[in-house]
Every structure is written in structure tokens, then in C-alpha cells.
Amino acid sequence: MLPVEAFASIPSIDHITLSPDGTLLSMVQRFNTDKEQLVLVKLFNLADGKSRFLVKADSRDLNILSLSWANNDQLLMRGAYASSRYGTPVIETRLLKIDIHSGKSENVIPRQFLSKLVRVPQFQSNIVDDLPDDPKHILLAVDGLTDKLSTAVVKINLDGELTQLLVTGRENLIDWVADRQHQPRIAIFHQRTTYQIKERDAATNDYRLLWEFEALSADEIWPIGFGKAANQLYVSAYHQGRRAIFLVDLNDPQLKLELVMSDENYDVPASMQYSAAKQKVIGLGGRYIDEEYVKLQRSLDTALPEYSNEIISSSQDESLMLVLSSSDSHPGQYLLWDRKEKNMSSLLERYSQLPPDLMAEKTKVSYQARDGLAIEGWLTLPQASTGKNLPTIVFPHGGPISFDDGGFDYWTQFFANRGYAVLQMNFRGSSGYGFDFMQAGLKNWGLQMQDDVEDGTRWLIKQGVSDPKRICIVGASYGGYAALMGVIKTPELYRCVASFAPVTDLQQLVSDSKSFTNYKVVQKQLGDDDVDLELRSPVNFVTDIQVPVLLVHGTKDRTVRVKHSRQMAALLKKSGKDVEYIELEQGDHYLSTNQHRLQTFQALDQFLQRHLTQSGQ
Template sequence: MVFDATGAPKRQFVIGDVKVRAIEWIGDEAILLIRSETGRTGFRFGNRKREWVRANVLPLSESSEVVSVFADQNRIANAIIGFHGVRQVDGQWKGYFGGFRMGKRSGEDPRILDSAPALFEVDLRNGKAEQIAYPAQWPVLRDWLVDGEGKPAVTLDINGETGKWQIDGPGGQKLASGISERGSVDLIGFGAAGDTVIYQTFDEDEATAKRFEVPLAGGAPARVYETLVQQWVSNPYDGRVLGVVDKSRQPRLENADQQASAEKIFELFSRVNVSLADYTPDLSTIIVRTSGNYDSGSWYRVDTATGNRMIMGLERPAIQGQAIGKISTFEYTAADGLDIEAILTLPPGRAAENLPVVILPHGGPTAHDEPVFDWWAQAFASRGYAVLQPNFRGSTNRGESFRAAGDGEWGRKMQTDLSDGLAALAEAGIADASRACIVGASYGGYAALAGVTVQNGVYRCAVSVNGVTDLETMFGEELSGRRDIFMNGVEQLLGEDADLDALSPRQMAGRADAPVLLIHGRDDTRVPYAQSVLMEDALEDAGKDVTLVSLDGEDHFLSSADTRKRTLIESVRFVERHNPAD
């Protein structure tokens, strides 16, 4: 649904059961719908499944037709490999997308020509595409920044084998360069005045992220934004950085007037967890999302000049108020003395004493949980469980040194951080440590399985959704002796010369000391479905209690409503069977 400035409906689009990944405004004329579909890569890329990104222009005028980016073109593959913004050039709206060039030899079908995308400018009125920058060739990886005039003004090249990188400005002038073993360099955007570029690097020695600003005309880079950045705030139509939202969810904007207005707005929501969801380019109107205690997700549109706010909608109208389990931050100390912060959700209507527990580690593992409404945690809490979501070492939002503390700790301290949280809950009198299950998805699914194989004697059951089960099968190719930034990144996570079998739940299946539920999407392109099949076979061969639930048509992210609900039902039912709340 599209609404006008008064909140009145303007147009509705029926898009069916598609996986929407983002919505971008094209001025006041249309919206850009970015979605994904699971498909095969073709013979050039090994015929593997991949989540292909595609885009449609949905005009607000009913007399204009929907435009599909890169569709029905014989020289560009029908897939978007990177979105680089929307710009208004000479009064016309253009979109900037990475795409694979197509071509053919005599008698052959069209095929992808390059291993990396070129940059195309697309007329968003009719879909006409024009190449404006060439692709890199392996081992070089390339990214661009498109300026307000629609020009690829900044190019970042990273050598995938050596980690050498270079940022070039207009005309190919070198602006900055260096070496990053893991290729940890990112273009952020243009400076507020438009005559500089902001980029980010990761210092492996200091375990810290650093941001720099350098003039497009050349000069010495200067450190900027020396804070924990939660979100970058940029003008969507010229790529200029307007400021950031920091870890405390407070805005830090370059313009003093905008900063003063934003502070007043955030003060209106000071009693709830608030995030900046979207904004007009001049920040005169913003959309905020709130979530937390008594709030299962609410959206507001706010006039920053007057402070007037209008509720746009509720995410879960049927789950409000006291039906929501109390959410708080729970802090404890790991066995080696490291301070850990976790999110604790308690069952509504029950005393926080001697409760059964669900340990719910997040995925990533470079991610983190916050004190907001979590549908999975709340489902378990509604059945009488205390739910602990530890932000174990390696998690984000605590600084780079805390994230780096997880390097090489898969199945080791990242795992014991979870059971240390359970022990701390029991010591506080909140939980009964003998009545605990562990549940997770992706890396959290790995942690759930490791909790009953690599570890023993802690949990009554384990639920893994789209989880990694065999590290050699999953990462062995990256660790097979080749030296590049991808291998360095995997080695960083798992540890140099790690014994992958000793850390793999599949290889340790004979040690499983609790029933296991495996749930996996057949279309998972991040962690292949085969990972759970291998785990099921290993547990069955070892005579262990295991159930595999296959989700047809589902990807890694539980994007479909039906299979997401099934995941919820199956996981709650399994935990209730093996670890009853009453």
C-alpha cells in the first residue's frame, strides 16, 4: 500500500507470494521493489542454487506500466548483482545496478561473459539499460559509488588473493590504498558536502573498525565517526552521508538543526526501543519503529519540525500489552572472566523463579540480539519458558575487540558462553539449569547441535534450523590450501589448523546425549540442505533420537509465511515434549 502525505491510500499493488527484500522510493513517481528468487547458477558457476535478486518499478500512476529491471534483455542476465542507488539525472529517474554481461558465439546460446558484474544505468521509465562501468576480472573484486549526477565517481578494487586494495576517484586518481588480509574494506558514501568519500577498513592488529574521509580531489585521509555505528544515515538520491545512529540508538547528524530535531523526536520514544526505519532526503519526515515491552512492533511517521506523530500500523495487532513476555538485559560473566550481555524474555503471568529454559543463540555469528520483541523467543515464553539470547563473544555491537574475541572459538568459548549464561540464570534463581533446551538457526543451529554433541550434560534437547553440521563439508574447500581473502576469513572464524571433525556435530554424533530436531529449507543457498541430511544420517547410524523436518521451497531466511509458522509449531512442540514447562 502506498499512502500520500495525509495518510490517505494512493495505490495498492498485489504482488503475490514473493520474497520482498527492500522497497526504495523513486521520487514521488514510483517505488522500486527488490525481491529474490531461488534458482540455479548455470554451468559457468557450477549449477548451484543461488538466491537471485531482481527488481521491479511499480509506478504510482495507473496509466504507467510496471518495469522489470534487466528482464527480457539478451545482453544482460536477468539478475541484480548489487544495487547502487536511484538518481535524478536531467529530470529523469535512473537506477544503478550491477549485472552480468551476456554474449554468444556463432551457434551458441547466450552465456555470461564475466565472473563479476559490470555497472549499468537503467532508465526507470522503460527499463532501458546502458553500461557505465566495466567489470573487474578475478582476482580483483570491484565496488562503486555513484554520485548525484549519476556518474560512477569512486571505485574500490580489492585483490581477492593478496588483500591489496585501492580506492580511485573521478578520472582514476588514487585516493587511498592498503592491504587487508580478509578484504575488510567498504565504501560508505560521499561526505555531507559531496566533495569527499567516506570508507571503512578493519585493522586486524588492533581488532578495530576505522572510518576515514578523503577529498575526491586527493589528499590525506582523516579519521571520522569514531563510535560504534549502528546505522548510516545517507541521502538516498546522492549518496551523501548525513550522519549515523550510534549503539545507543541515538542520532549523530552532521547538520545542527537536523540533529536538534532528531533528538527531540527520539526523546518522544525514550521509554521504548526505537529505531530509525526511513526518512525523506531532507529528514523533514522520518519513520520510526518501536518494539519491546508491551509493544510487538509499531510504526510511526513523524514530522521533525513539529514533532507530530501518526501511527502507521502494528506488526502484530493480536499480541499486545501483557500478552508480551517481559524483556530485559541480563548480564553475566563467562568462565574466563569476559563480561557477556544477553537478552532475557520471561513468561507472562509467572514468577521469575526456577523456570524451565530455552537458550536461543543468534545466527551470524557476527550479529547480535537486542531487547525487542522476538517472535521465536516470545513463542517459547508464552508457553512458560524463560528464554535467554546470549550475545556471546564474536557478537557485534560491543566493539571490534569483543567481536574479535570470537575468532577461533567456534565450538569452544563461543559455546561455553551459552552454558555459562544458563548457569548464571540458575545462580540468580530465575532458572532450573536441569530443565534446559537449546534452539537456534544458522550459526545458532550449529550451536544448538554442538550443545549436545561437542558439549554434553547441559541440555535436554536441541533444535537446529538451517544449521551447519559438518565444518569440513561446509568450509573444507576454503581451507584446502588456497590462499585468498575468503580462506583467511574462514580461518579467522574457525581458528588456524582447527580440528574440524572435533568441532563438527555430525562427526561427534555418537556423543549426542539428547533428542535432536533438524529443520531445514530445501532451497537454502547459505547453508545447504545437505548439512541436515548428513546430520540425520549420522545420528541415525549412532542410534540417536533425531527428527528431520524438510521445508519445501524455503530458503535460509524463513522467508515464507507458511514454513515460518511450521518452524514455530514444530520447534515449540518438540521442546514441550522433551522439556515440559509444567
């Protein structure tokens, strides 16, 4: 059994990327002492092996979202931090430029420009176009030029010279897509539950409506990106009930959707890869479509046959490539592929404290819900187990419009390493399974979505995998909600419940969204009937909970506010229930620091040992 610390450690290296000339690696590294929890931007020279640090920050204050090269001399760092606006807790983002020679870092938006705005934008990191042929400029989407939501596009000079207002915003305009000629071309508007996708004419600044649809409807058409030709736009829309990728010629008055990629069983991810070196679209939906890159991927998979291999970065001429190779039982290693020299060398392990030979494998499973709907999931069994009569963790995912897949998961590996079987299920409402499946989750929290979780638990018992007296339900965010509802609806089924950052009060969740532009969309997802929301909120049913409860929540959680757990814990204690409540000081929704992961996993380890160690206790 590995120590808890091995699983509680955030990857020591993350956001690794190659400089355009292929001589340097930038990366984010974390360093912790008893007094400090640091996040650092590190530079590594591939020629001489020397490294140095450029940025140092407290990881409790700053979450680095991404790191990219603007040119061979400057890095762009997207960061997020917890803040408050007009009394409402929010997340703010910023985009910093880092001079790799001096180590100096500053906001890419000059103070002089910010001082002219009506209000300081909450989000300042949305790059519309990185302008690969113009390494000293980027196009950035910026709100705040007026007192209403109206997102403009500015051309930022990375040397600190004049910032140019390229396109003024319009009311309810929230985002932009640039074409390959570097014009902000597609404007996305949002009001209440309605979205409009419009095309902007650069010459006249006129806008043409392309599509209008309701949020979460079958009519959704979302722009992905442009091909090389000026009027080739790739979009994500539904085809026979599954998300697919289409190509649209914007010159066509009918805007006919030409099907490019679909899957009869699953949604195709709305993603695109474009090679600036080759000046063409090379990948769609998470896989290559260009024959040259199909062969590259085939070469990778032949060299590393038991792994999922992804090219995550490359030099400008694509002669050097960074590869992340991982599997369900391998947390991932970074490799450098020199295509000219035709060799590949190992650089770094993503989780250095988790030996792959001690990790468990995932098995894809399927079971029927009580109404006959097929539910897919993943079963992880401890190494060297018989696969029968095991203490078990039922582990529904968060979101809930999300999904679990067959990739590496440090939570699951932690449980399996402790001797527990783990079931993850993609209950109705999960993404990836088409329109009807996702739609079935609307206003369904605590109802059929919850039944799918329960049916998975009963399926495990019927299969003989689980000891029915030693099952604990564990979850985070929506999964934490589902965990609590599980022990409320079927107290006889679970021996304990552990919930991280759970939603406990649906009324409160809807009410808290009133300050945000997605308020009506949240109502569409959860419902707007207060009585109905009360009947589906764990906080109103604490007296029905008959098993021990572990609650963990961060004080700076901006996704699900800490008051959800505070109120739940207080009511459980008042009712005399067995509850342990841990509050993570300055903790967020994602366990972004080593200290908070360790604190949470230590509590989980002790809690599960107490309640799942012996049958019948």
C-alpha cells in the same frame, strides 16, 4: 497464552515508504489462504484512504527485499529467489520497476541490454546512485560484460529508453560508491582474502589505490559514503580496537583519517544518512549529528518516551515523515508525522496479533566466561514469573559475526509466552565489541565460542533462574550448530536440543563455498585443516548425543544447504537416537513464509512441551 499462529505470522505490513510528494504509501503485504501464500505490493492513498494492489506473487518463490520510490509514478522493488548456476545452488536478485498507474512491472535492465552480455548477472539489484535530481534514471552496478568478475556501472532509463554504459568494469571489481556529484568514484576490488579500495578519476578513467588490506584484519578501511563536498569520504576503520567513523579528504596525499565518531566500548555502525533536501550529511553510526535532526529526534523521543523511534521514510521536502516506534516488548507501530500541522497519527501495527501488554521485557546481563572474558547478553523472563527455577531456553544467535540486542524478537517472545526464561548471549566472535572480540571467533567454532554458551547456561543455574533439569538449547544457522555442539560437549547440561537450518559439517560448508568468491575468506573464518574441521562438526559425534533432537530445514536454503540436516537426521536415526526431522518444502534460510514459520513454531511448541513441562521427567 497466545496461539502459536500469533508468533508465526510474518508482519502483515512491511517495507512501508512515502512517495516523494507525500500523497501515497507503498508497502508489502502478505495474504495467506489454504491454497495460496501471497506477497503483495500495496498502494495506499493518504488523501482518500483508498488502496489497491500492484504486484501479486507466491511468497515461496519471491522474497521482496526492499521497496522504494524512483519518482511519483514508479516504484523500485528488489527481490530475491532461489536458483542454481552450473549445479551450484545460489540466490539471484532482480530490480523491478512498477508503474503505479497501470500496475505493470518489469526488470529495470532491458532485455536488449541483457542479450548483449557475456552472461546474465546473478545480482541485478545493486543501485549505486538513485539520482534524486533525475527521477527518470538510476545508476546500477552490473556484472557479466566479460567472462570474468568485472562490475560495471550502467545508467538505466526507467522509461525503457537507451541504457548507457557509464563505466566499464575491471577484473575483480565487485562494487562501487558514487559521490554527491553522481560519479562512480570509489571502486572495491576483491581477490582471495585481499581487498583494494581505489579511487576512479572520471576525466581519465585512471584508478588510484587508496587502501589495501586483508579480510578480517585490523587494517580494514571500508568506504561508507561521500559528504556534499567532492572529496569528503566517510570511512569505517578501527580506533583503539573498536570500529569508528572517520572523514578523509581525498585531496590529501597522506589520506589522513580524521576521527568523527567513536565509542570506547562498542563498534560504531558503518552507516550514514544524507538529506537530499538539505544537501548534507545528517546522521552517522545510527544517530543524527546535524542539530536540526537531533532536535527532531528529541521531539520524537519526548512524545514517545518509552520507545525506540526511527524515521524510516519521508516526503521529498521532509514535511511528512514515517516513524517506526518499537521497544523490547512492543513489536512496532508505524506513525505518520505531519511536521507542518504538528501532529502525529497512528497508521499500522507491525505485528497486529501480538499485544504489547502480553509481551515480556528484556534485561541486559553480563557474566564471566571461564577465562575471565566478559560476555554480554539478554535475559527475557515470562510475565508474572518469580524469576527463579524456571524452565529455560538457551538461545545463541546465528552469524556468528552478528549480535543480539535489546530490540523486539519474535522468537524470544514466543518462548517467554510459553513460560520459559530465555538467555541470548553475544559470545566471542560476535560483532559490535571490537576487533579482538571478533577475531577471537576465527577458527573457534565449537571451542571457546562454545564454552561461552555453556558458561552462560551455568551462570543462569548459579543465579537460580533456571531449573537445571529443564534447560533446552535452541538455535538457528550458526546458533543451530552451537545448539547441537552444546548437547555433544555437555550432554548432562541440556534436556533437549532444537536446531533450525544448522551447520552440521564444517568440511562440507567450506567445500560448498569453493564456487564463490569468498572461498578463502570462509577458510580464514572456519579453518582449512580437514582433521580439525572434522573434530568440530556435529555430524561426526551423533553417538554422543543423549537427549531428544528436533531438526528443521528448508529445501531451498541457499545459506546452509539442506543436506546438513538430512545427513545429521539420517545418522541420528541409524544410531537409534530420539530425533524428529521436519523438512520445509521450498523453505529458505529465513522462514520467509507464514506457512513455514507456523510449521516450525508448532513443532517447537510441541517439542518443548514434551521435554520441559515437569522437573525431573
